Amino acid sequence: MKSQDESRWAKWCRDDGSIVSCTEKVKVMNENLDELAQMAQDLFEDGLLMEVSAEQMKTTLHALIDQLHNPYQNN
Template sequence: MKTTDPDTIIWRKPSGAPVACLEKIKVLNENHAELRQTVQDIMEDALLMGCSEAQIRAAMHALIDEVVPAFGEQAD
């Protein structure tokens, strides 16, 4: 089992308390699974086109680091 398997992730609020709403957890898990598949597709396409795996990984890490939310964290 991968450490980023959504079934093993405990989604947390800014306070550190776990998200308890099953619908919210379902949405987060679905988004996670979709993102995982997209990242997998990007990696495979890039490798098939002869790109460096290390460069693709660095580009994807940088992309995540550059994402800025439209609004701040919500209070508990």
């Protein structure tokens, strides 16, 4: 998926609510999300072709996201 519109994703914010305005950081985030979106779509379509339930595929993808952890979090 080729990036075309920089406003297609969220405005990126820090924990304090301030906006990440560095053009290069925003570009990298958007490109990463474009790649992830394409990979998720490919995975979803492969599952459908293998006759996996669409709802189960979506539930599994949501669970994957819910399992992400922040390795940089201060404890």
